[in-house]
Amino acid sequence: MSAREWNFDGLVGPTHNYAGLSPGNLASSRSAGSRSHPRAAALQGLGKMALLHGLGVPQAVLPPQPRPDLGWLRRLGFDGSAARVVERAARDAPRLLAAAYSASSMWAANAATVVPSADAADGRVHVIPANLTSERHRSLEPPHTARMLGAVLPDPERFVHHPPVPLPGDEGAANHLRLCPAYGRPGIEVFVFGQAREGGAAAGPGRYPARQAEEASRAVARLAHLDPVATRFCQQDPHAIDAGVFHNDVIATGDRDLLFLHEDAFRDQPRVLDGLREVYASRCGGALRVVEVGRDALALDRAVATYLFNCQIVAAAGGGTAWIGPLECREDATIVALLDGLAGDTGPFDALHFVDLRESMRNGGGPACLRLRVVMTPAERAAAHAGVFFDEALHRRLARVIETHYREELAPEDLADPALVDEARAAYDAVLEALDLAGLLHPETGAS
Numbered sequence: 001m002s003a004r005e006w007n008f009d010g011l012v013g014p015t016h017n018y019a020g021l022s023p024g025n026l027a028s029s030r031s032a033g034s035r036s037h038p039r040a041a042a043l044q045g046l047g048k049m050a051l052l053h054g055l056g057v058p059q060a061v062l063p064p065q066p067r068p069d070l071g072w073l074r075r076l077g078f079d080g081s082a083a084r085v086v087e088r089a090a091r092d093a094p095r096l097l098a099a100a101y102s103a104s105s106m107w108a109a110n111a112a113t114v115v116p117s118a119d120a121a122d123g124r125v126h127v128i129p130a131n132l133t134s135e136r137h138r139s140l141e142p143p144h145t146a147r148m149l150g151a152v153l154p155d156p157e158r159f160v161h162h163p164p165v166p167l168p169g170d171e172g173a174a175n176h177l178r179l180c181p182a183y184g185r186p187g188i189e190v191f192v193f194g195q196a197r198e199g200g201a202a203a204g205p206g207r208y209p210a211r212q213a214e215e216a217s218r219a220v221a222r223l224a225h226l227d228p229v230a231t232r233f234c235q236q237d238p239h240a241i242d243a244g245v246f247h248n249d250v251i252a253t254g255d256r257d258l259l260f261l262h263e264d265a266f267r268d269q270p271r272v273l274d275g276l277r278e279v280y281a282s283r284c285g286g287a288l289r290v291v292e293v294g295r296d297a298l299a300l301d302r303a304v305a306t307y308l309f310n311c312q313i314v315a316a317a318g319g320g321t322a323w324i325g326p327l328e329c330r331e332d333a334t335i336v337a338l339l340d341g342l343a344g345d346t347g348p349f350d351a352l353h354f355v356d357l358r359e360s361m362r363n364g365g366g367p368a369c370l371r372l373r374v375v376m377t378p379a380e381r382a383a384a385h386a387g388v389f390f391d392e393a394l395h396r397r398l399a400r401v402i403e404t405h406y407r408e409e410l411a412p413e414d415l416a417d418p419a420l421v422d423e424a425r426a427a428y429d430a431v432l433e434a435l436d437l438a439g440l441l442h443p444e445t446g447a448s
Contacts, residue, residue, distance in 0.1 A: 110141075110174050237265060260311075
């Protein structure tokens with residue numbers, strides 16, 4: 001079956017700011033209270049999309065969520081006009097106001113887990129929005145995410161949309177890997193969890209929370225009608241979580257038959273890798289390529305600081321495999337030497353591309369965080385909403401929206417500015433118009 005993998009990138013929203021809302025995300029904590037640059041952040045993300053599109057990689061765009069979420073603040077007792085709600089929240093509960101303004105939906109890897117039709121028993125694409133219960137600001141996202149993905153992938157004969165799992169601790173595709181010989185062929189599905197919430201697994205981290213729960217991962221696999229024989233559940237190394245690996249995609253990734261990871265990605269990693277090789281050979285009829293970077297070659301803290309593994313490994317036009325990573329990797333001599341050894345005739349990567357995502361990186365999100373992977377056959381692609389697929393014309397429209405509606409800079413105290421409410425809403429409306437989604441996502445219940 002012919003299929004391609006589409007990268008659905010989350011467009012950075014106009015209220016992108018540094019509030020430091022995520023314990024365990026070291027970059028986010030370090031940036032807390034500093035000034036952000038929403039316009040630059042959105043243009044940087046758009047630039048990454050343009051790069052992938054230019055490489056022949058299928059690319060699409062997901063809109064930001066409407067912020068601030070005034071409906072949520074009103075349910076917390078801040079009543080009155082929009083200006084009054086913001087004024088009271090800024091005075092009495094600034095952390096709640098920061099959560100209501102968070103632009104964290106830009107990290108689309110946490111939007112959902114999407115299982116392709118080649119792996120689902122019923123032959124349909126399954127979409128399970130993440131419940132994001134581990135973080136207050138992110139827990140606001142799932143209702144809108146479900147509506148948005150339903151509008152973008154609307155055909156019920158080809159796409160099955162599930163509600164979020166009613167168990168704590170599902171953070172979506174940031175903790176999910178798919179390994180396969182080709183996108184359209186059956187593969188193996190790998191779910192990575194931090195700790196079991198109801199016992200049965202080894203102890204989790206001690207310093208930072210384990211955001212993905214084993215029970216939630218297993219529920220997602222059941223909902224997607226996955227073959228248990230070809231589905232694996234692996235625990236993150238708790239020491240890695242305590243070192244800042246809050247999601248698996250900070251320390252491991254994969255594409256087709258390639259698994260790229262650090263030595264400290266999984267608990268009992270030699271056993272895990274042996275099991276993955278065995279099930280891959282049985283399911284896919286070939287050998288899994290594993291590129292494991294040892295801690296002697298790259299210390300765990302450098303892997304976290306540079307986001308080497310929060311890369312995108314993509315199938316470029318002409319059959320080559322490209323590695324897409326942040327500029328921070330190019331500025332680290334150890335990383336450059338390591339990547340040089342992995343590129344070219346003898347390595348898994350045919351080309352290396354470094355992208356400027358400084359604004360997202362300062363909040364703890366690299367290239368992989370910004371995209372949701374959706375494998376689709378030509379018929380499934382034809383059934384999806386056409387307005388979100390990236391091309392030069394959409395690039396120009398979105399760039400105009402960003403230049404027109406996004407502030408150049410946001411300081412923490414700017415969240416108390418009532419004018420930001422109207423500015424953010426105007427920007428959101430303009431993005432929906434650019435993506436031809438305005439008639440599908442309005443009105444927004446409870447958001448204004």
